[in-house]
Amino acid sequence: MKHTLITGTFTALALLSGCQSTSSQPTPPKGLTVAQDIAQRYIIVDGHIDVPYRVHNKWVDVTKATDGGDFDYPRAVSGGLNAPFMSVYVPASLDNSPESTQLAHTLIDSVEAIVARAPDKFAIAKSPADVRNQFAAGLISLPMGMENGSPIQGDMANLEIFFERGIRYITLAHSRANHISDSSYDIRRKWNGLSDFGKELVTEMNNIGMLIDISHVSDDAFYQVIELTKTPVIASHSSLRTFTPGFERNMTDAMLTKLGENGGVVMINFGSGFVTKEARMWSDNRTKQQNAIIKEFGADSDEAANFAETYSRENPYPYSTLADVLDHIDHVVGLIGIDHVGIGSDYDGVGDSLPIGLKDVSSYPSLVQGLLDRGYDEASIAKLLGENFLRVWSEVEAYAATH
Numbered sequence: 001m002k003h004t005l006i007t008g009t010f011t012a013l014a015l016l017s018g019c020q021s022t023s024s025q026p027t028p029p030k031g032l033t034v035a036q037d038i039a040q041r042y043i044i045v046d047g048h049i050d051v052p053y054r055v056h057n058k059w060v061d062v063t064k065a066t067d068g069g070d071f072d073y074p075r076a077v078s079g080g081l082n083a084p085f086m087s088v089y090v091p092a093s094l095d096n097s098p099e100s101t102q103l104a105h106t107l108i109d110s111v112e113a114i115v116a117r118a119p120d121k122f123a124i125a126k127s128p129a130d131v132r133n134q135f136a137a138g139l140i141s142l143p144m145g146m147e148n149g150s151p152i153q154g155d156m157a158n159l160e161i162f163f164e165r166g167i168r169y170i171t172l173a174h175s176r177a178n179h180i181s182d183s184s185y186d187i188r189r190k191w192n193g194l195s196d197f198g199k200e201l202v203t204e205m206n207n208i209g210m211l212i213d214i215s216h217v218s219d220d221a222f223y224q225v226i227e228l229t230k231t232p233v234i235a236s237h238s239s240l241r242t243f244t245p246g247f248e249r250n251m252t253d254a255m256l257t258k259l260g261e262n263g264g265v266v267m268i269n270f271g272s273g274f275v276t277k278e279a280r281m282w283s284d285n286r287t288k289q290q291n292a293i294i295k296e297f298g299a300d301s302d303e304a305a306n307f308a309e310t311y312s313r314e315n316p317y318p319y320s321t322l323a324d325v326l327d328h329i330d331h332v333v334g335l336i337g338i339d340h341v342g343i344g345s346d347y348d349g350v351g352d353s354l355p356i357g358l359k360d361v362s363s364y365p366s367l368v369q370g371l372l373d374r375g376y377d378e379a380s381i382a383k384l385l386g387e388n389f390l391r392v393w394s395e396v397e398a399y400a401a402t403h
Helices: 006-018 034-041 051-057 073-079 098-117 128-136 156-165 196-208 219-228 253-262 277-297 307-314 322-336 364-373 378-401
Strands: 045-049 083-089 122-124 140-142 144-147 167-171 211-213 265-268 341-343
Touching (some): 045 341, 051 083, 083 098, 083 140, 098 140, 098 144, 098 156, 144 211, 196 219, 364 378
Parallel strands (some): 144 167
8 A cells, every 4th residue: 555655755756856767667565566566656646536426415434445436545545546636516507506606615525524534544635735745644635626617606706715725626617508618518509618707717717826627618618718828727537539529528639739739638537438439329329219218208207217227238338448548548648748648537427337447446556557568658657647737737836826
């Protein structure tokens, strides 16, 4: 476990300061594979894990082993996870209501409660320095990001409040257009990109030191953010449209190119529907058939109630694999370079759709092994695991310090 490997931490950080390629893999401590050793010695940042909403729906103590779900402390330690961004997710159904802001505060409270129950295991992180210091101390950092900017309510004072409470990125929209931005999932194009307030918000987020997350926004909104922002942006949990044609939630190669020029990072989503067209088509076909059943028999009918079970039985889900996720990483690296890719698993957020080989937060060593098998050196793997994101976060902080 990482708590017993602190002696390797400072060597790892020294290597990363120059991020020099290593000619051979080190001999791991007894009992660990090379992949497990790498996962333990380097900082792993995951851009998006939905623990707060999970425990809001059905409380469990994630400071201990849990039944079900994708995250808990023992599995995080086993996987080498150091800085899972806790997603403060507010459903689009609460847009334009006080409940959206209230829920965001409640979910932040839940993250603070995790730390309060187990201060020997977890700590809130509000800066890259916090992450590094807590890593050295053997603690799992819990930085926070807000998924859906609805709780801002058009008031920059709310932005300040959420920043003070520890929110360090905002996903501008979710499944519908809100008062900030159009959504990739919404056929309405309310703003043709960003609203006037959304454009002001981008500037203020730059000035305050808040990362801008372009996952979920429409293509037009993405390009407008890139034109306006003075700092690198992130896609906290997005994959690539070249593997899922027509799925606007993922990023095109042209968008990736702009992201690279901006200095940002795309953090690959593990959900099968984000990774392969077969899984995407399965979901799309299920939705079409379900809508047809509801139209014919009614939403309250037995046919509608039994549809999901029947569909899954007759059409087994085509899970993606670790290799498919690695294909996304390879594509980013080939197009814009190793400095612009990271991990945004969406654990606890994509249900039972995770790839074979990446089923929960204990699985990061499997990802590392896959990268080793494809020829990635240790320095490159360290960048992908966390250093790329920490570099962007540091640049956003540095800009805010001068504005």
